[in-house]
Amino acid sequence: xxxxxxxxxxxxxxxxxxxxxxxxxxxxxxxxxxxxxxxxxxxxxxxxxxxxxxxxxxxxxxxxxxxxxxxxxxxxxxxxxxxxxxxxxxxxxxxxxxxxxxxxxxxxxxxxxxxxxxxxxxxxxxxxxxxxxxx
Amino acid sequence: xxxxxxxxxxxxxxxxxxxxxxxxxxxxxxxxxxxxxxxxxxxxxxxxxxxxxxxxxxxxxxxxxxxxxxxxxxxxxxxxxxxxxxxxxxxxxxxxxxxxxxxxxxxxxxxxxxxxxxxxxxxxxxxxxxxxxxx
Amino acid sequence: xxxxxxxxxxxxxxxxxxxxxxxxxxxxxxxxxxxxxxxxxxxxxxxxxxxxxxxxxxxxxxxxxxxxxxxxxxxxxxxxxxxxxxxxxxxxxxxxxxxxxxxxxxxxxxxxxxxxxxxxxxxxxxxxxxxxxxx
Amino acid sequence: xxxxxxxxxxxxxxxxxxxxxxxxxxxxxxxxxxxxxxxxxxxxxxxxxxxxxxxxxxxxxxxxxxxxxxxxxxxxxxxxxxxxxxxxxxxxxxxxxxxxxxxxxxxxxxxxxxxxxxxxxxxxxxxxxxxxxxx
Numbered sequence: 445x446x447x448x449x450x451x452x453x454x455x456x457x458x459x460x461x462x463x464x465x466x467x468x469x470x471x472x473x474x475x476x477x478x479x480x481x482x483x484x485x486x487x488x489x490x491x492x493x494x495x496x497x498x499x500x501x502x503x504x505x506x507x508x509x510x511x512x513x514x515x516x517x518x519x520x521x522x523x524x525x526x527x528x529x530x531x532x533x534x535x536x537x538x539x540x541x542x543x544x545x546x547x548x549x550x551x552x553x554x555x556x557x558x559x560x561x562x563x564x565x566x567x568x569x570x571x572x573x574x575x576x577x578x579x
Numbered sequence: 580x581x582x583x584x585x586x587x588x589x590x591x592x593x594x595x596x597x598x599x600x601x602x603x604x605x606x607x608x609x610x611x612x613x614x615x616x617x618x619x620x621x622x623x624x625x626x627x628x629x630x631x632x633x634x635x636x637x638x639x640x641x642x643x644x645x646x647x648x649x650x651x652x653x654x655x656x657x658x659x660x661x662x663x664x665x666x667x668x669x670x671x672x673x674x675x676x677x678x679x680x681x682x683x684x685x686x687x688x689x690x691x692x693x694x695x696x697x698x699x700x701x702x703x704x705x706x707x708x709x710x711x712x713x714x
Numbered sequence: 715x716x717x718x719x720x721x722x723x724x725x726x727x728x729x730x731x732x733x734x735x736x737x738x739x740x741x742x743x744x745x746x747x748x749x750x751x752x753x754x755x756x757x758x759x760x761x762x763x764x765x766x767x768x769x770x771x772x773x774x775x776x777x778x779x780x781x782x783x784x785x786x787x788x789x790x791x792x793x794x795x796x797x798x799x800x801x802x803x804x805x806x807x808x809x810x811x812x813x814x815x816x817x818x819x820x821x822x823x824x825x826x827x828x829x830x831x832x833x834x835x836x837x838x839x840x841x842x843x844x845x846x847x848x849x
Numbered sequence: 850x851x852x853x854x855x856x857x858x859x860x861x862x863x864x865x866x867x868x869x870x871x872x873x874x875x876x877x878x879x880x881x882x883x884x885x886x887x888x889x890x891x892x893x894x895x896x897x898x899x900x901x902x903x904x905x906x907x908x909x910x911x912x913x914x915x916x917x918x919x920x921x922x923x924x925x926x927x928x929x930x931x932x933x934x935x936x937x938x939x940x941x942x943x944x945x946x947x948x949x950x951x952x953x954x955x956x957x958x959x960x961x962x963x964x965x966x967x968x969x970x971x972x973x974x975x976x977x978x979x980x981x982x983x984x
Contacts, residue, residue, distance in 0.1 A: 450737070599733065601736065602857045633771070638766055638768065726864070731857055
């Protein structure tokens with residue numbers, strides 16, 4: 445996924461504000477899922493939503509106005525309720541800016557945990573490839 | 580209403596990003612209404628929401644990190660569906676930074692216009708004072 | 715310009731938050747200028763920045779999660795210091811969601827007005843076509 | 850620190866968007882430092898800025914529109930370049946919504962690490978109290 449940096453992403457320190465990377469991660473997850481045929485909107489209609497349970501991010505180098513970021517997204521682990529995403533964010537010079545881990549869980553509209561539908565879990569498990577399948 | 584400027588309000592031009600003033604205006608409207616006994620949350624429970632129909636804002640001088648903004652809010656006009664707010668935003672030195680006008684309308688959950696409940700309209704009309712009551 | 719709507723664009727009313735349209739307009743202006751060979755970053759290096767002087771926007775219909783917005787951007791007027799942009803925002807069904815006008819001015823790093831460089835002014839004037847050239 | 854939740858903090862899932870908690874943490878750190886006599890703006894004038902190096906946050910329960918969050922901030926560790934903050938975020942019912950850890954480092958305007966001024970380090974160390982002083 446490629447993402448251009450706009451004024452609204454930056455702060456008066458001259459670089460991208462630390463919270464805004466989490467918006468880029470949403471974009472990356474969305475693209476990741478939709479490229480694999482998973483529509484968040486479609487799931488919402490079936491009363492399945494995703495909530496973020498835990499986020500971890502390291503900031504190694506800053507991104508600045510006009511940069512084009514590239515985000516590599518991978519699924520590291522899938523359980524009955526939880527999907528763990530890992531990401532690498534690089535700029536147009538391939539400098540590693542940030543690494544991050546998100547734990548996303550499936551919930552109902554009441555925000556209580558709700559088991560991932562089988563086909564969704566399968567879809568993610570298929571992505572794990574040689575990576576350990578923790579289920 | 581007083582509002583401190585944080586890093587997240589600013590952009591790499593060193594000043595508050597132009598869209599973020601509209602967030603301050605939401606804070607100002609909310610405070611204005613709640614100080615007059617009008618709970619947005621209470622109205623939501625009665626299936627009445629407010630939507631913004633039109634926004635106009637002039638930027639005369641920039642706000643910077645650490646500034647304390649003061650926002651004066653006034654209701655200028657009330658009709659069956661619409662409330663017109665006007666604001667002046669000043670910094671801690673009383674420099675006028677911005678003036679703005681918001682047209683807010685009452686809608687149902689389907690975002691269709693829905694007449695303002697009588698008591699709500701009355702509450703706003705009482706604020707108009709000597710100002711022309713357009714109803 | 716096309717722009718997908720993410721969770722972070724929306725609010726708990728279920729639609730795009732009114733301030734966030736101004737971020738889309740920044741994206742649209744940037745794209746407009748860069749497609750015509752004008753790099754904001756290049757200008758910054760020459761100590762020329764753009765500041766927003768005035769913003770006006772009408773919200774006619776809401777955008778929701780997953781929508782793909784299309785923004786048509788036009789320059790309506792160019793003077794020695796000021797460029798007036800007008801926009802139409804539509805969703806994937808071509809429904810008109812919003813119209814907007816931005817007055818952008820050229821400033822130095824001190825945020826004082828600074829005349830538009832001749833070549834920049836020319837570039838915008840060339841876009842006006844049959845539209846009245848106000849200079 | 851107390852912080853009201855506005856529309857602009859939430860998303861169409863009906864709850865506060867996960868990235869926005871990081872803005873609240875900025876507010877909490879700022880308040881923490883300023884209450885102890887440390888002005889970020891004053892430090893900026895001496896060419897000392899703070900950058901976030903690492904952020905970790907757990908989301909245990911969602912915050913919704915109208916909630917009043919309370920954030921408890923503590924400094925857990927201080928080294929020559931780094932300050933580690935820990936936080937607890939609760940709502941008006943004292944429900945624990947979130948816990949978080951931030952590693953903040955002192956940098957110059959070039960974003961290279963720059964040793965914390967002695968008086969600043971001392972100020973933070975004095976907060977550690979009986980907690981282990983790691984320096």
